[in-house]
Amino acid sequence: MNMSLTESKCNSGVKHIIFYSSGAASYVAAKMVVEKYGKDNCLLVFADTNIEDEDNYRFLYDGAFFLETELVVLKNKKTPWDIYEEKRFVNHRVSNCSMELKIKPCRKFVSSNFSATECVLYFGIDFNEYHRTEKITKNWEPYSVDYPLCWGDWVDRNQIFQTIKDDGLKPPRLYEYGFSHANCGGFCSKAGKKQFRKLLNHFPERYMYHEKRENQFLELISKQSGCIIREKGGTLTLKQFRERIESESMQSNSSDDFIGGCGCFIED
Numbered sequence: 195m196n197m198s199l200t201e202s203k204c205n206s207g208v209k210h211i212i213f214y215s216s217g218a219a220s221y222v223a224a225k226m227v228v229e230k231y232g233k234d235n236c237l238l239v240f241a242d243t244n245i246e247d248e249d250n251y252r253f254l255y256d257g258a259f260f261l262e263t264e265l266v267v268l269k270n271k272k273t274p275w276d277i278y279e280e281k282r283f284v285n286h287r288v289s290n291c292s293m294e295l296k297i298k299p300c301r302k303f304v305s306s307n308f309s310a311t312e313c314v315l316y317f318g319i320d321f322n323e324y325h326r327t328e329k330i331t332k333n334w335e336p337y338s339v340d341y342p343l344c345w346g347d348w349v350d351r352n353q354i355f356q357t358i359k360d361d362g363l364k365p366p367r368l369y370e371y372g373f374s375h376a377n378c379g380g381f382c383s384k385a386g387k388k389q390f391r392k393l394l395n396h397f398p399e400r401y402m403y404h405e406k407r408e409n410q411f412l413e414l415i416s417k418q419s420g421c422i423i424r425e426k427g428g429t430l431t432l433k434q435f436r437e438r439i440e441s442e443s444m445q446s447n448s449s450d451d452f453i454g455g456c457g458c459f460i461e462d
């Protein structure tokens with residue numbers, strides 16, 4: 195995949211830049227833009243958090259290859275935990291990780307390479323999140339922003355996955371495992387207990403990595419209670435939550451609340 199920008203500026207006008215997260219919706223958004231404006235006038239941009247599931251990277255490149263569209267990967271040596279440590283703060287409402295690892299790098303990339311008249315930016319959000327478009331559009335001013343999944347009729351989850359299947363592609367495996375979004379390898383500072391249970395079930399080593407990083411973080415800020423998992427009346431550390439699951443043999447369909455989800459890149 196050619197990641198240089200030498201040819202990325204459109205020869206004949208505006209470049210159509212799609213923020214491609216390696217998730218299913220952003221692929222379909224990218225496909226719609228490429229079909230409308232032509233692959234040579236489009237550019238896919240992916241900001242790496244360094245903790246994506248390996249199958250997301252597979253889908254990222256498979257999708258770009260199928261669309262025959264240039265992909266720019268914005269590399270960053272940091273992970274969300276590095277950001278939490280730098281800021282000495284993590285909270286399910288404030289996505290510092292997304293701001294530092296996704297939004298700022300993408301802003302920098304766009305503003306360093308294109309003026310506001312040279313490109314249009316595309317986000318893979320659909321009608322379910324349409325209420326957020328006004329704020330996103332304003333936050334990216336003076337750049338023009340568009341939302342392909344809101345161009346026509348309602349595009350639902352089934353249609354998104356059918357489109358991917360019809361293209362002969364396999365969506366990232368995290369969806370198959372029941373994760374509501376496929377970002378950050380199933381981890382998210384905004385996630386709830388159901389998502390962390392899935393993380394533990396499907397990726398115990400990955401869960402242990404996050405457990406260890408949370409321990410280090412709590413030591414750093416001299417705190418003992420958990421900083422991510424919430425439940426009525428307080429918080430749990432990832433260690434406490436794991437031990438509870440192990441001791442209670444909790445069932446995957448038990449009544450843990452909020453499954454969580456992440457549209458972090460479209461926040462600002």
Ligand code: SF4
Binds near residue numbers: 289296458
């Ligand atoms: S998916 Fe969650 S952990 Fe990853 S960058 Fe977004 S808010 Fe942060």
